[in-house]
Amino acid sequence: ADPELVSAYAASGDLLGEQDGAADRPDRTDDDEKSAAVDWSYFRGSPPAAMEATLEDLRREYGSVEGYLEKRAGFGRQARSDLKKWAT
Numbered sequence: 739a740d741p742e743l744v745s746a747y748a749a750s751g752d753l754l755g756e757q758d759g760a761a762d763r764p765d766r767t768d769d770d771e772k773s774a775a776v777d778w779s780y781f782r783g784s785p786p787a788a789m790e791a792t793l794e795d796l797r798r799e800y801g802s803v804e805g806y807l808e809k810r811a812g813f814g815r816q817a818r819s820d821l822k823k824w825a826t
Contacts, residue, residue: 744789751784 781788793803800806807813 740790740793743793744786747789748784748786751782754784 796803796806800809804815804818807818808815
């Protein structure tokens with residue numbers, strides 16, 4: 739499923755108007771891309787490598803995406819099952 743997820747993520751940059759050069763838009767501020775822990779400019783344009791690295795980090799720290807959802811986000815098995823039912 740990773741290739742599909744990475745591909746969908748990469749396509750989102752165009753949909754969100756975040757293609758290269760979007761930082762030059764007059765409605766953006768420096769604070770839009772700065773955080774104490776994250777360099778958000780890395781994600782501008784939704785590069786596939788950003789999602790690949792995110793998935794790798796999630797698996798390293800939590801064992802799986804599901805592990806992250808359960809342990810860090812508090813989105814347990816039942817909630818995920820309910821979402822899948824609702825979305826299909």
